[in-house]
Amino acid sequence: MKEKKLNLIFILFWLIALLLVPPLFPRYLLHVFIIAHIYAAFALSWDLLAGYVGELSLGHSLFFGLGAYSIGYLSGKFGVDPWLSIGISCIVTVVWGLLIGLPCLRLRGPYLAIVTLAFQMLFFLLANSLYNLTGGEEGIRNIERVFNSTESYYYLSVFLVIIAFIICYLLVSSKYGLIFRTIRENPEAAEAAGVNIVNYKMLGYMVSALIAGLAGSYQALYLKIATPDTLSMALTFSAITIVAIGGKGTLVGAVLGSYVTTFIFDRFAFLKDYKMLMYSIVLVLCVLFFRNGLAGAVKRVLLWRKMGVDNMPGGGKA
Amino acid sequence: MVLEARGLTKRFGGLVAVSDVSLTINQGEFVGLIGPNGAGKTTLFNLLTGFHRPSAGTVVFKGEDITGLKTSGRVHLGLARTFQIVQPFPELTVSEHVQVGLLTNKRKKQINVQQEIEEILNAVGLVEKSNDLAKHLSLGQLKRLEIARAMATGPSMILLDEPFGGLGQHEIAAIQELITDLQHKGVTILIIEHVLKAIMNLCQRVIVLNEGRILAQGTPEEIINNPEVVGAYLGKTDSGQLKKVL
Amino acid sequence: MAFIQLVISGVLQGGLYALIALGLTLTLGVMRITDLSYGVYYTLGAYFSFFFIIKLGFNFVLAGILSVVLAFLIGLLVERLLLRRIISDELSVMILTFAFAYALEEIIVFVWGSPFRTLPPYAIGTLNIGGILLEKQRLVSFAVAVVLIVLVLLFLKKTRFGKALRMVSQQQHGAYLVGIDVQLIQRLTFAVGSFLAASAAVLLSPIYLVYPAMGWSPLLKAFGIVILGGMGSVKGTIIAAFALALIEVLSSYYINQSLSQVSFFVVLILVILIRPSGLFGNREGV
Ligand SMILES: Nc1ncnc2c1ncn2[C@@H]1O[C@H](COP(=O)(O)OP(=O)(O)O)[C@@H](O)[C@H]1O
């Protein structure tokens, strides 16, 4: 209950703050925010799966890349209307999600993690090497411009990340969220409680793939290019680290983590070369010593007073 | 007849844990399943509830062949179970354990979920704990939570795997009362118990499993006086212990 | 003739795949964790040999032995310092080992840079036996790999440690009951896995390129082989390793060069679809 209220307050403040950014801050910062929003949406999709359903998608950039390349092909190569391209790219990512999820999610064990990782590495390899099809390292250019102003791209990114957040939030705070968590906590017991765990894992995986694909599609539209970077392990890894810093299984953490990391690397540009080195070390440390992430720390501070009362003898419920 | 097993067999590699077991349970019956440790009782439950695929044999529930059905599908038909080794959702609250069972119950329209949760928790005596996380409960509470979760799925038959295991006299009495209530509500019950004494007065019929096979069935009195059954337990325990067990 | 040549190449490759996958099978069976940092020890093995041979000028036997011993010790440390703290949390283990593998890759880039490196072959030249060409280097690597595999199998069968290891792998709880120090067995098994991965790298680094991200592909192949062989089955793992190597070699020759990578994934997906318990496993999926 307390958590629900906090989340609603968070969404409201967040939205207002985001709408105040363009009038109050220099144009340049909009770009930084856009990048943060792309990461946030992507990290949210990863957190939905790992933090709630309890399945790791270690090759999650596969879906981001599929989104980006779908836009690249449709808009860049075949001149399809960009908005229509987004719709088709959603279908593409979901179909791939089905293809991978159906065999892997039936099984108990690390199958999904291994197979998504395998597919991501395969696609990365193909994107780099099949020059005629994918443009190799150069990627696919000529994606049609959809807006003339950075502001418009900014508002679209706000829309993207807020929608991603709301979808995830509605899902995890509904009965599906409870069902997801039972699967994460104890799949056998969930099945015994009547949860068809395969179906619900599929649901979580599809939504996750869809949001990741949308983030990739948006990035391709914004940067007007789709490169193999969108399929890289580094991208998945960034999302995992962002979620770990922000706090796994909180959604808010994915957003916080994205802002914090994006702005740090923007402010201290010389760190960029060491980004993945820092991420990987930070992630190891987070798993070992900072399990609840920033969101956990913030929540503890916000709820501290209340908890203090609850814990006192005679406090709390009668 | 609610549940019928025909020729159920389960092999693990070379080990035959359940061997050609056939049994029938009637509507509203209260049946005990006993046998020494490692007899295959839990494995038989796993076969009946779909946690394991049988190496051979079929399971029929309410006239429907459910051998190929997933566990959750069987639950939706009204066949619930509890686990010998408790299987809570550690980071979920007690009431959420019940809620998930209610949510997946497709045969019944949920009118007032909160009220139903409260009713079930009342029945198992966990109302005060409804907002506690399962990881903070005692073993006795967890055993009752197992039953609460199974009840929430709205079962017409419930399989209880050693619900008294590891509990003290007090807690055993509470759970005995709880399952008697269940029976009075018309729920068919199949209960595994290592210690026959605990279910002597409850069961109408007892099935004895030994080394994967059905050794005997009958009323509790018949079973106690069956020399073969005594022999099976003798193989596992000394006679002093035997008196305690039977 | 081409076919025989291909089969022989496949078998030579299969021996090394078996060596790599064997370590992972043992770790999976005994630790019950998904270790995504397994490829790290492969990478380390290659870089250590590179360092000893090229930078310090050691001969390759000494360099190889030092490399695998170092990998063994690092395995011990990693198990103790990183894994042990979180070993019961499946998801955390996967994230941690993934992060550790990535960190190591980045550290290597940081310390040694990212260029591709090569090691000189231990054995130069090719044998021509009735028209069939055999690279001496591959023969030597294969022979050493087979010796190592046989040693591991004997070790599992004959020694007390081996028996305890199998016990832990099959019946962890039972192993506790009969007084086996499960933690110790797990730690040593993890280190043996590291040792095997590093040995494979020592044997393969004269053939393939050495670079920071080189560990991922063997990691995935090892997982594929272990799944194909039926998780936890040593015999299955070895057979699957040869099967997979043959499929790769044949498909890349008869269908398309670039398909050798793809064929691996196709096989993996088909296995997961048709027989998730693998060819020799009897564990079931829920
Ligand atoms: N998943 C499994 N894999 C291998 N052997 C098992 C498995 N489950 C049970 N067994 C074996 O089957 C036999 C019967 O076990 P179980 O059904 O748990 O007995 P009980 O519940 O009667 O004590 C035991 O020998 C046990 O070791």
Ligand SMILES: [Mg+2]
């Ligand atoms: Mg049992």
